[in-house]
Amino acid sequence: xxxxxxxxxxxxxxxxxxxxxxxxxxxxxxxxxxxxxxxxxxxxxxxxxxxxxxxxxxxxxxxxxxxxxxxxxxxxxxxxxxxxxxxxxxxxxxxxxxxxxxxxxxxxxxxxxxxxxxxxxxxxxxxxxxxxxxxxxxxxxxxxxxxxxxxxxxxxxxxxxxxxxxxxxxxxxxxxxxxxxxxxxxxxxxxxxxxxxxxxxxxxxxxxxxxxxxxxxxxxxxxxxxxxxxxxxxxxxxxxxxxxxxxxxxxxxxxxxxx
Amino acid sequence: xxxxxxxxxxxxxxxxxxxxxxxxxxxxxxxxxxxxxxxxxxxxxxxxxxxxxxxxxxxxxxxxxxxxxxxxxxxxxxxxxxxxxxxxxxxxxxxxxxxxxxxxxxxxxxxxxxxxxxxxxxxxxxxxxxxxxxxxxxxxxxxxxxxxxxxxxxxxxxxxxxxxxxxxxxxxxxxxxxxxxxxxxxxxxxxxxxxxxxxxxxxxxxxxxxxxxxxxxxxxxxxxxxxxxxxxxxxxxxxxxxxxxxxxxxxxxxxxxxxxxxxxxxxxxxxxxxxxxxxxxxxxxxxxxxxxxxxxxxxxxxxxxxxxxxxxxxxxxxxxxxxxxxxxxxxxxxxxxxxxxxxxxxxxxxxxxxxxxxxxxxxxxxxxxxxxxxxxxxxxxxxxxxxxxxxxxxxxxxxxxxxxxxxxxxxxxxxxxxxxxxxxxxxxxxxxxxxxxxxxxxxxxxxxxxxxxxxxxxxxxxxxxxxxxxxxxxxxxxxxxxxxxxxxxxxxxxxxxxxxxxxxxxxxxxxxxxxxxxxxxxxxxxxxxxxxxxxxxxxxxxxxxxxxxxxxxxxxxxxxxxxxxxxxxxxxxxxxxxxxxxxxxxxxxxxxxxxxxxxxxxxxxxxxxxxxxxxxx
Numbered sequence: 001x002x003x004x005x006x007x008x009x010x011x012x013x014x015x016x017x018x019x020x021x022x023x024x025x026x027x028x029x030x031x032x033x034x035x036x037x038x039x040x041x042x043x044x045x046x047x048x049x050x051x052x053x054x055x056x057x058x059x060x061x062x063x064x065x066x067x068x069x070x071x072x073x074x075x076x077x078x079x080x081x082x083x084x085x086x087x088x089x090x091x092x093x094x095x096x097x098x099x100x101x102x103x104x105x106x107x108x109x110x111x112x113x114x115x116x117x118x119x120x121x122x123x124x125x126x127x128x129x130x131x132x133x134x135x136x137x138x139x140x141x142x143x144x145x146x147x148x149x150x151x152x153x154x155x156x157x158x159x160x161x162x163x164x165x166x167x168x169x170x171x172x173x174x175x176x177x178x179x180x181x182x183x184x185x186x187x188x189x190x191x192x193x194x195x196x197x198x199x200x201x202x203x204x205x206x207x208x209x210x211x212x213x214x215x216x217x218x219x220x221x222x223x224x225x226x227x228x229x230x231x232x233x234x235x236x237x238x239x240x241x242x243x244x245x246x247x248x249x250x251x252x253x254x255x256x257x258x259x
Numbered sequence: 260x261x262x263x264x265x266x267x268x269x270x271x272x273x274x275x276x277x278x279x280x281x282x283x284x285x286x287x288x289x290x291x292x293x294x295x296x297x298x299x300x301x302x303x304x305x306x307x308x309x310x311x312x313x314x315x316x317x318x319x320x321x322x323x324x325x326x327x328x329x330x331x332x333x334x335x336x337x338x339x340x341x342x343x344x345x346x347x348x349x350x351x352x353x354x355x356x357x358x359x360x361x362x363x364x365x366x367x368x369x370x371x372x373x374x375x376x377x378x379x380x381x382x383x384x385x386x387x388x389x390x391x392x393x394x395x396x397x398x399x400x401x402x403x404x405x406x407x408x409x410x411x412x413x414x415x416x417x418x419x420x421x422x423x424x425x426x427x428x429x430x431x432x433x434x435x436x437x438x439x440x441x442x443x444x445x446x447x448x449x450x451x452x453x454x455x456x457x458x459x460x461x462x463x464x465x466x467x468x469x470x471x472x473x474x475x476x477x478x479x480x481x482x483x484x485x486x487x488x489x490x491x492x493x494x495x496x497x498x499x500x501x502x503x504x505x506x507x508x509x510x511x512x513x514x515x516x517x518x519x520x521x522x523x524x525x526x527x528x529x530x531x532x533x534x535x536x537x538x539x540x541x542x543x544x545x546x547x548x549x550x551x552x553x554x555x556x557x558x559x560x561x562x563x564x565x566x567x568x569x570x571x572x573x574x575x576x577x578x579x580x581x582x583x584x585x586x587x588x589x590x591x592x593x594x595x596x597x598x599x600x601x602x603x604x605x606x607x608x609x610x611x612x613x614x615x616x617x618x619x620x621x622x623x624x625x626x627x628x629x630x631x632x633x634x635x636x637x638x639x640x641x642x643x644x645x646x647x648x649x650x651x652x653x654x655x656x657x658x659x660x661x662x663x664x665x666x667x668x669x670x671x672x673x674x675x676x677x678x679x680x681x682x683x684x685x686x687x688x689x690x691x692x693x694x695x696x697x698x699x700x701x702x703x704x705x706x707x708x709x710x711x712x713x714x715x716x717x718x719x720x721x722x723x724x725x726x727x728x729x730x731x732x733x734x735x736x737x738x739x740x741x742x743x744x745x746x747x748x749x750x751x752x753x754x755x756x757x758x759x760x761x762x763x764x765x766x767x768x769x770x771x772x773x774x775x776x777x778x779x780x781x782x783x784x785x786x787x788x789x790x791x792x793x794x795x796x797x798x799x800x801x802x803x804x805x806x807x808x809x810x811x812x813x814x815x816x817x818x819x820x821x822x823x824x825x826x827x828x829x830x831x832x833x834x835x836x837x838x839x840x841x842x843x844x845x846x847x848x849x850x851x852x853x854x855x856x857x858x859x860x861x862x863x864x865x866x867x868x869x870x871x872x873x874x875x876x
Contacts, residue, residue: 076765088760
């Protein structure tokens with residue numbers, strides 16, 4: 001069943017076409033990667049789905065409902081969690097408080113002026129942290145964590161809203177190779193188990209070819225190829241404009257390693 | 260209406276637009292390069308006028324020629340430019356990296372110091388300047404007489420715009436100014452001598468302010484109130500035009516000049532309100548002004564300046580709080596009437612400061628006009644008692660309502676902005692409130708205010724009223740403190756830390772900030788109402804900029820990153836003011852110097868010092 005459908009999305013910034021007739025569909029439990037060179041329009045496409053940008057034309061449908069142009073907070077309430085290219089967390093808070101905050105928002109209790117915050121949803125937050133393997137760090141200030149761990153906590157924050165769809169903009173950017181593999185495996189496991197659809201952009205070809213079910217290749221705002229990792233890897237046009245020979249080798253390696 | 264009259268009206272609008280632009284261009288240039296909103300820009304303007312009324316008559320003694328007049332004007336501007344250089348070297352250079360709130364306060368410290376210095380040097384009496392030789396006559400325009408000097412001023416604005424354009428596009432210095440306005444870090448990375456660039460920019464900015472002031476002397480006398488009256492207008496011009504944009508400032512100045520020239524015909528009393536309304540409308544439609552650009556997002560996440568995870572009271576704090584409250588409540592038993600009066604005021608200010616830090620420290624909403632809600636609460640209570648004939652009790656209920664109502668109204672616009680634009684808009688709204696209370700003489704008593712705001716008979720003794728204030732203020736402070744620890748308070752901190760993240764987890768940031776602004780207005784309004792009955796009168800100083808700055812100084816002294824710091828800061832600030840103000844004629848100078856010292860060497864305040872002490876043990 002189609003969870004997310006983008007229909008003919010267009011976006012220009014002045015004279016630059018950042019997205020031209022971008023269209024794709026994503027099913028529940030599926031991992032869809034968007035790849036492409038810098039400036040290809042990956043983040044633009046992403047932000048049009050997440051509500052940070054309003055498309056010039058086209059529609060975004062979530063579970064059949066039109067969410068085009070809704071602000072991020074509404075998109076979140078429709079069941080979309082997201083992580084950012086540069087991790088966005090509440091720096092003044094501890095790890096668990098970050099997750100508690102997301103749970104409070106999800107429960108619609110942000111205007112509560114009576115309850116003591118520290119005790120709200122603490123158990124649920126611990127459970128979420130345990131899912132991503134960060135429960136040991138629960139009471140540390142999030143600013144003290146290594147960047148890879150911050151990104152993992154961000155995943156727990158995104159999961160707090162019990163999303164149907166996860167948007168992850170370069171989930172492994174800035175992380176060490178070992179951490180990258182761990183985070184991607186974790187994400188893929190959670191997505192398949194719970195039937196959450198994941199849309200992600202990524203520069204790391206290992207991560208893409210190991211975990212994506214399908215791949216979209218975006219170049220200068222246009223989709224030039226789409227399909228399974230094998231189809232994309234073997235596409236001569238993709239090899240020419242993006243992957244190059246080393247990229248293809250990396251893709252083969254990744255596929256073999258993760259079978 | 261007579262078309263020639265309209266033409267003359269429009270010309271006089273252009274003349275004031277021209278003067279306004281010359282001053283505003285300096286402020287906007289300095290902001291573009293240094294990212295500091297320089298409150299002292301108004302002081303530079305005032306100094307320009309004072310230096311000119313000293314230098315120009317002296318030159319005209321030699322020969323009454325127009326050339327010497329204008330040489331004198333340029334000399335005055337250059338002198339002020341050098342003062343700008345001094346300010347950059349001694350102060351600004353040290354505060355480029357500190358948070359905006361501290362920068363604003365530090366430059367306001369300079370404003371206070373200059374005010375007292377001007378009184379010391381030139382005395383309290385306004386000094387009229389000489390008229391410009393050769394431009395003293397009137398010119399006949401369609402049968403209406405129009406002063407030649409005003410015509411000359413109309414030319415000055417576009418001339419300065421042209422010269423600045425040449426400077427910015429034809430010289431290396433100008434190109435660097437434009438580059439730094441776009442991307443300061445990149446300019447630094449390219450190996451440009453930033454120190455020299457910043458010093459040069461401050462010279463240019465202060466020169467323009469001084470020029471604006473010196474050119475005014477044939478029109479208005481030099482007076483010690485020039486600085487604050489011009490700075491709010493100049494803020495409005497630069498904000499409407501877009502901070503950092505010289506052309507934007509020109510457009511905005513022309514717009515405002517015309518609005519004032521014709522607004523005075525339609526609504527003679529509320530021209531100021533019209534100007535601020537224009538600003539509110541522009542900012543809602545174009546949040547960065549007509550030609551401004553959004554602030555580039557900070558590349559790296561930094562720990563926010565404000566309350567971090569608020570911890571509950573520890574054993575030491577509980578004991579300290581118990582002792583403090585007990586001795587406060589016991590004060591009327593052994594203190595004299597004066598001590599009771601001071602303690603009452605401390606409680607009132609503690610509530611006002613706490614409500615301000617609820618916004619600044621907890622929400623990252625830097626309000627520079629918090630006195631507005633305090634003062635409007637006081638006016639609501641005072642007017643209901645004196646003009647409405649109501650007793651104290653309903654008036655004290657009306658005070659927080661008025662504070663909250665106006666905070667909700669102004670806050671609706673305020674929360675659409677952030678950072679420095681937000682601070683400017685809060686200041687502008689406070690000035691509207693001030694102007695209305697000041698100008699609407701029949702209703703508010705104007706400058707003198709209204710006397711006879713006394714409590715009901717049962718609370719008329721100083722002691723009983725003290726306990727009433729203590730109950731209200733402490734109750735409100737504890738309630739607000741509770742909110743800080745509740746999900747609503749945490750949500751405000753979350754939105755302050757990362758707006759994109761807050762948005763992405765489903766928080767409506769704007770609505771929460773608006774509620775917080777309103778809640779803080781309610782608390783400040785209550786404080787204002789209590790204050791009115793303790794003084795027995797109301798007057799416009801209760802909602803002026805100096806009052807807002809006092810509140811900011813209190814929370815700065817207490818430490819904006821602690822929950823209870825505002826209370827300690829209010830007590831300390833009021834006690835210091837009470838002891839030192841009668842001892843010196845230069846209280847403002849002292850206050851200004853203290854604010855600067857706080858920002859430079861003690862930015863975490865008393866609360867921060869306590870926290871550091873506690874962390875060590």
